[in-house]
Amino acid sequence: MRAVVRVLASLAIASGCAATVTDGGGETDTLAVPATSGEIEGVPSTWNRDHLMDDSFFEAKDWASAEEIQRFLERTVWDRPSWLARETVVLVNELPRGPMLVSEAIVRTAQAHRINPLLLLARMQVEKSLVSRSTTPPAGGRAFAFGCYKPTAAHPNGRDPANAGFEAQLECAATTLENQIANARNSQNNFLIRHDKTTEDGVMVRPAEAATSALYAYTPVEGTKAHNGNYLVWMITRRFAVAIQSARQ
DSSP: OOOBOOOOOOOOOOOOOOSEEEOTTSOEEESOOOOOOOOBTTBOSSOOTTOSOOHHHHTOTTSSOHHHHHHHHHSOTTSSOOGGGGOEEOOGGGTTSOOEEHHHHHHHHHHHTTSOHHHHHHHHHHHHOTTTOSSOOOTTOOSSSOOOOOOOSSOTTSOOGGGOOHHHHHHHHHHHHHHHHHHHHTTOSSSOTTSOEEOTTSOEEOOOSHHHHHHHHHSOOOOTTTTOHHHHHHHHHHHHHHHHHHHTO
C-alpha cells in the first residue's frame, strides 16, 4: 500500500537551493540536470534572463498528462526512478476522494489553476530536489519553499506547520503561479513587463512577457552567478520538458 505523501512545510520565501543535496539514504546528487538538446515550443533553447518562457507555455494546462509525468518519474533524467513515482496524496479540494499518485495530483492541480504541470514538477526540484531523490526524504522538506498551511480548528488562519503537507503546498504553489501571471498582466507585481528591475542577486532584468514577470515575482533571483533562482527554473523546466516530449516519439 502506497504511503500518503506528507512533506511538512516551514515558513519560508521561495528561493534557489543549494548546489548539492543528500537524502536520508546517503545518496548525493547534484542539482545540475544532464546536458540536453532539443526544441521546446515556448521555452528558449538558450538562456535569456528577460524571456524565460512564453505565456502560452506557462498556461498550457494540458501540456503533459498524468501518464506522461508518471513515466518520467519512473525513469527520470538521472536514469533512475524518483521516490515520487510510488507516492500518493489526497488533494485539498477533492475530499472525500481517496489517495492518488503524485503525478495525477500535479496534473489535476495544474489544470484547476490553468498552468502548465511542468511548472509544478520543475519547482519541486528547484526548491527541494524532490524529483532527483530516489529514496523518501525526511519529514520537514519544503516541496515549494512556502509557508502554505492547512487551516484547522485550532489554527483557523492556517499557520499550523504540523498540517502543512504536500497537498497544501501543491495547492498554494499553483494558486500563487496563477495569481502572479494575472498580476503581471494587470501591472500589479514587482517585476513589470518591459520595465527594468534589479533582482535580489543584483541583476537588472526587463521581463518581456507576463510569464517571465510572474516567475521573477515568485522568485526574485536571476541566478546565473550561483546557478539558482530563475536560471535553475528555466534549465530544469526545459530539461524535464525535453525528456517528456522525447518519450512521445
